[in-house]
Amino acid sequence: MKRKVSSKIKYYLNVWLAVLRHSLSKAGTYRIEVLVRSLRGIFLVVIQVIFINAVMGNQDHFAGWTLDEMYLLAGIFNAVNYVSWSLFSINLWRLEEKVMKGEFDFLLLKPFSSIFGASFTEFFVDDAMSAISGLLLVGYYVIKHFAELTILNVGASLIMIICAFFIWFSFELIFASFDFIAIKNGTREIKKQIVGIGKFPVDIWEGNFKILFYTLLPIAFVGTVPAQALLGNLDWKYIVMGIAISVLFLFIAKVIWNQCLKRYTGAGG
Amino acid sequence: MLVTNPKKFAKIAYKTSQLFLSMELTHRAQIAAWVIADLFQPFVLAVLWSTVARNGGGGFTGDQMVTYFFMVAVVSKLTKDYSDQYMTNKIMYGEFSKYLVKPFHYLSEVFGISMGFRFLRLIILLPFLLITYLYFKDQIMISLSLLHIGLFFLAAILGFLINFMLGNTFALVAFFIKQILGIRSLYENVITFLSGEVIPILAMPLWAVFIVKGLPFRYTLSFPIEIITKQLMDFEIYKGFLIGVLWLVLLVILYKVLYRFAIKKYEAEGI
Numbered sequence: 266m267k268r269k270v271s272s273k274i275k276y277y278l279n280v281w282l283a284v285l286r287h288s289l290s291k292a293g294t295y296r297i298e299v300l301v302r303s304l305r306g307i308f309l310v311v312i313q314v315i316f317i318n319a320v321m322g323n324q325d326h327f328a329g330w331t332l333d334e335m336y337l338l339a340g341i342f343n344a345v346n347y348v349s350w351s352l353f354s355i356n357l358w359r360l361e362e363k364v365m366k367g368e369f370d371f372l373l374l375k376p377f378s379s380i381f382g383a384s385f386t387e388f389f390v391d392d393a394m395s396a397i398s399g400l401l402l403v404g405y406y407v408i409k410h411f412a413e414l415t416i417l418n419v420g421a422s423l424i425m426i427i428c429a430f431f432i433w434f435s436f437e438l439i440f441a442s443f444d445f446i447a448i449k450n451g452t453r454e455i456k457k458q459i460v461g462i463g464k465f466p467v468d469i470w471e472g473n474f475k476i477l478f479y480t481l482l483p484i485a486f487v488g489t490v491p492a493q494a495l496l497g498n499l500d501w502k503y504i505v506m507g508i509a510i511s512v513l514f515l516f517i518a519k520v521i522w523n524q525c526l527k528r529y530t531g532a533g534g
Numbered sequence: 535m536l537v538t539n540p541k542k543f544a545k546i547a548y549k550t551s552q553l554f555l556s557m558e559l560t561h562r563a564q565i566a567a568w569v570i571a572d573l574f575q576p577f578v579l580a581v582l583w584s585t586v587a588r589n590g591g592g593g594f595t596g597d598q599m600v601t602y603f604f605m606v607a608v609v610s611k612l613t614k615d616y617s618d619q620y621m622t623n624k625i626m627y628g629e630f631s632k633y634l635v636k637p638f639h640y641l642s643e644v645f646g647i648s649m650g651f652r653f654l655r656l657i658i659l660l661p662f663l664l665i666t667y668l669y670f671k672d673q674i675m676i677s678l679s680l681l682h683i684g685l686f687f688l689a690a691i692l693g694f695l696i697n698f699m700l701g702n703t704f705a706l707v708a709f710f711i712k713q714i715l716g717i718r719s720l721y722e723n724v725i726t727f728l729s730g731e732v733i734p735i736l737a738m739p740l741w742a743v744f745i746v747k748g749l750p751f752r753y754t755l756s757f758p759i760e761i762i763t764k765q766l767m768d769f770e771i772y773k774g775f776l777i778g779v780l781w782l783v784l785l786v787i788l789y790k791v792l793y794r795f796a797i798k799k800y801e802a803e804g805i
Contacts (some may be wrong), residue, residue, distance in 0.1 A: 304720065348617065
């Protein structure tokens with residue numbers, strides 16, 4: 266059983282590495298696009314620095330966060346956002362078109378799971394370049410506050426960032442699943458707005474909203490919680506909660522995907 | 535003149551918007567989702583900036599922020615334009631060729647689609663905006679004088695025209711550079727940032743306000759809001775209109791000049 270699982274992981278890893286090789290050679294052809302995306306990453310940093318400074322005004326703290334901590338939060342969110350975008354979000358975004366044209370059938374014929382086929386069959390190198398904005402902001406914080414970081418906090422933050430990817434992927438998968446029920450359903454726009462909340466500290470919300478963003482719509486785990494983990498401000502129960510929620514969401518997303526997939530007819534063209 | 539035959543332009547635009555509406559109305563679920571999505575961002579930003587106001591930062595009140603982002607939801611429906619996306623896709627995929635053989639300028643079709651899109655989103659959103667207004671009535675501070683309302687709509691029309699010309703001028707870049715998606719994202723980021731969609735001009739530092747007021751982006755969103763929320767003195771309103779109109783004229787000239795060069799570059803190969 267254990268051997269079967271590890272060989273399956275190895276197989277998917279090999280397939281994805283082949284996808285990566287293909288995508289890298291494609292990116293070599295579109296060099297200007299890669300360059301422009303890198304510039305965009307830098308521009309995003311400028312925008313966010315101005316935005317955060319405008320939010321902070323003359324105050325030392327905003328909703329309990331200092332200026333540097335706000336940079337860190339924005340940086341983590343950007344990194345998760347743009348890496349997700351290049352890894353699987355664009356693939357899932359294009360699912361609608363594939364369903365509309367009846368092209369999804371080809372993916373179902375391939376020797377891997379439908380979720381993998383829909384999510385990871387292309388890696389968008391140029392979009393990954395926009396993640397530079399995240400790396401710059403996180404890098405700024407890490408360099409400035411290097412002495413304050415502990416291995417434990419860095420480890421906890423990395424675990425939470427992995428959970429953030431799981432949650433982000435689950436969201437994408439759930440909303441993409443609806444394409445099998447109705448094309449042009451517009452729910453992606455809602456998803457985009459929901460995950461966008463993650464770039465602000467969840468502490469700006471009060472009462473039920475705050476609870477909502479830690480549970481049913483766990484956006485807190487996309488930016489706020491990984492940042493708090495690195496700052497050492499996080500209770501261990503949130504780390505356990507983050508892991509549990511990401512696994513649970515992934516499971517729910519898979520169930521929804523499989524149920525919706527049953528509705529796929531292959532009609533279209 | 536950009537529009538040589540206004541009657542024909544209007545006729546094509548009207549027909550296109552009708553076609554667009556009938557096509558879009560087949561996807562009702564999408565329309566419902568738009569309503570939710572359209573209200574989402576202004577709501578989140580209103581909460582964020584109200585928190586800033588509560589903290590005593592920025593030099594504005596929470597009510598001002600609620601008003602501002604409520605008006606962002608309204609004005610963006612009036613002025614937002616997606617011509618850049620529509621036209622860059624057409625040029626990129628070689629679909630622009632059809633316009634070369636049609637007996638009208640392609641802008642009349644793009645204008646029609648833009649109007650249809652605007653009409654649809656506005657009509658659907660209207661009841662929800664009304665409910666939101668009634669709910670936040672005590673916090674929303676807008677001027678209901680006829681003069682301000684009239685100037686507001688004039689500024690919104692000017693804002694839309696600037697946005698439309700900006701988008702279509704930008705789209706011409708796709709004739710020269712086929713890998714336009716990255717540049718397009720950058721362009722959209724610039725518009726979002728400088729129009730005041732995310733940071734109200736009220737909250738910007740003085741040096742940024744000075745720059746933003748000289749650029750065309752403010753007139754696509756923030757300017758009509760500033761009028762209806764009585765943030766501007768009379769002379770500032772006139773000055774704003776003057777700068778806006780100047781930008782519009784400049785964009786029309788820029789479009790015409792650029793189009794003459796761009797069309798010679800078109801190869802219809804698509805990618």
